[in-house]
Amino acid sequence: MDDQELLLRRMHAQFGRPEAAAVAVARSSGGVQAQDAAAARLALRARGVADPAEPGRAQAAGEVVSTWLMRGTLHLVPAADARWMLGLFAARNLAGGARRRRELGLTDEICARALELLPTLPQGPHSRAALVALLGERGVGIDPKGQAPAHLMAYAAAHGLLCRGADVAPREPGYLPMPAGGPPPADxxxxxxxxxxxxxxxxxxxxxxxxxxxxxxxxxxxxxxxxxxxxxxxxxxVAGAAGPSSGPPLVRLLGAYDGYLLGYRSRAVMLDEAFAQRINAGGGVIRPAVVADGRVLGTWRRERDGLVVEAFGPLPRGVRAALAEEAAAVAAFLGVPDVLTLA
The missing domain is CATH 1.10.10 (Arc Repressor Mutant, subunit A)
Known part of the structure; x- marks a missing residue:
């Protein structure tokens, strides 16, 4: 298998599926990176969620939730799967965050008392600030202005007590009890x-x-x-997985931190090293990317009057045509004018 076939198969496995609901996409993707809510919505769109209202509806309905899973990072997953997936990562994530909790003054005693109290609090969803205030009223004092509240939420989530659901205000995630979920898989x-x-x-x-x-x-x-x-x-x-059929280039405008860019040990086969820093300049930031048939060909951004693509080089005619179609779909999803500018 040469690099071209490998990238085509990966691209179609990730993005070549028919339109689907958010819960189905979260399941088939193994989880959607969700530390950035806007980027998570774009990740769902790139994988088949065409209705911009669908991600919020699925969260409000409790079909999908977010919690700290792979690599200790927030992922959006089906509510039915959150608990068994957590079982794979909770101990590792708790150990990884222990030093930072101590630095923030989250002692073992404070954390243990918070775990005792959280199930007794009024049912949410609550904002993080509201949960900290409720705990404070019951004698668990946590600095509401620093990073301690976020780390306490992750600690409680790793113990299966809460998860993130629908926002309770713009850019303010709501926390609610972790759903019981369905029976876990045998392995x-x-x-x-x-x-x-x-x-x-x-x-x-x-x-x-x-x-x-x-x-x-x-x-x-x-x-x-x-x-x-x-x-x-x-x-x-996967046994029996079919390769992609011939057709026009498959192009996607991916949001920041997209799972495709985080799904492999190395990006070398998909991203020319000469342009690697334009996608990841350091500090863990993964910029929005233009991907065609598995290869990263540029970056893009949203502006008030449309979308701007900065390609790493000249784009083939077939890619340009597919890019225009993809940009129109993204513009409709984001509610911006259908204007594509190649910078």
């Missing part, structure tokens, strides 16, 4: 590996480990249990 790690391969394959165990934040040995074991097939040495895919 949660294998189930997650199967979802990863369906969305990101062909890929290797090291890719899965990098995406999930798991050791390669654990990732390899999950691949083996997922009954994956090997279409090429070192690369695995």
């Amino acid at each position: 949660p790690a294998a189930a997650l590996a199967g979802r990863y391969l369906a969305a990101f394959g062909p890929a290797g165990p090291a890719d899965f480990g990098a995406w999930a934040g798991l050791p390669v040995t654990a990732a390899r074991s999950a691949f083996e249990a997922a009954s994956a097939e090997q279409p090429s040495p070192g690369l695995f895919a």
